[in-house]
Amino acid sequence: MTGKLISIEGIEGAGKSTVAARLTDRLRQSGHSVLELREPGSTPVGETLRTLLKDGTIRLAPLTEAFLFEAARHELVVRRIRPALTEGQWVVVDRFYDSTTAYQGWGRGLDVEMLCRMHRDACGETVPDLTLLLDIDTAVGLSRARSVTRGQGETARDRFEQEGIAFLERVREGFLSIARAEPNRIVVIPVTGDAEMVVECCLRAVEEKFSS
Numbered sequence: 381m382t383g384k385l386i387s388i389e390g391i392e393g394a395g396k397s398t399v400a401a402r403l404t405d406r407l408r409q410s411g412h413s414v415l416e417l418r419e420p421g422s423t424p425v426g427e428t429l430r431t432l433l434k435d436g437t438i439r440l441a442p443l444t445e446a447f448l449f450e451a452a453r454h455e456l457v458v459r460r461i462r463p464a465l466t467e468g469q470w471v472v473v474d475r476f477y478d479s480t481t482a483y484q485g486w487g488r489g490l491d492v493e494m495l496c497r498m499h500r501d502a503c504g505e506t507v508p509d510l511t512l513l514l515d516i517d518t519a520v521g522l523s524r525a526r527s528v529t530r531g532q533g534e535t536a537r538d539r540f541e542q543e544g545i546a547f548l549e550r551v552r553e554g555f556l557s558i559a560r561a562e563p564n565r566i567v568v569i570p571v572t573g574d575a576e577m578v579v580e581c582c583l584r585a586v587e588e589k590f591s592s
């Protein structure tokens with residue numbers, strides 16, 4: 381018995397963490413055993429790297445950034461995701477490797493083919509069964525993200541939030557391009573209504589994917 385891996389992607393403020401929590405609740409209510417994880421994070425090494433990666437006051441070269449995300453990802457895959465899938469659990473992960481392709485590739489300009497090779501090194505055969513891409517207007521997403529971090533101090537405004545609109549426009553376009561290239565894995569969920577509506581759309585996508 382193997383479980384299902386569902387990743388949730390999108391730019392800052394798209395509603396990933398909100399959807400991850402509510403989707404996990406709903407899947408548990410329908411009888412699944414679900415592990416909710418976040419990336420980078422959800423392991424001791426991953427959470428330490430998360431703190432470093434979020435801190436907008438620490439300068440990192442783009443390739444350093446990519447390696448650190450892949451390192452956190454490898455820890456998550458080997459220590460949490462694979463064991464859970466082997467036990468038949470479902471795994472909902474808030475961001476996964478498409479974020480690195482979109483941010484470090486489309487955002488920072490690193491070679492996308494190189495990044496895909498890095499994902500394969502970090503994840504091996506562990507690829508999402510389904511990816512939900514929450515697609516939000518960049519300005520709306522950024523203002524939602526900023527309303528969350530406002531007042532939490534300088535390090536709370538993370539390095540990607542600080543990049544501003546033009547950077548996030550490229551990242552958003554990157555996500556949409558990845559989705560066009562892998563339509564069987566990735567479902568684009570337009571974020572137009574409230575969180576409950578978005579969660580309902582995600583649940584429909586999950587049902588369509590796994591009902592057969």
Ligand SMILES: Nc1ncnc2c1ncn2[C@@H]1O[C@H](COP(=O)(O)OP(=O)(O)OP(=O)(O)O)[C@@H](O)[C@H]1O
Pocket residue numbers: 390391392393394395396397398399524525528571572573574575576578
């Ligand atoms: N569909 C929605 N409509 C209105 N507000 C929303 C919606 N989804 C989430 N929010 C709110 O927007 C803010 C950002 O949501 P959330 O933290 O889930 O986004 P995120 O994608 O995880 O952001 P980040 O990339 O910064 O972690 C929160 O205050 C959340 O309550």
Ligand SMILES: [Mg+2]
Pocket residue numbers: 396397398474
């Ligand atoms: Mg979040």
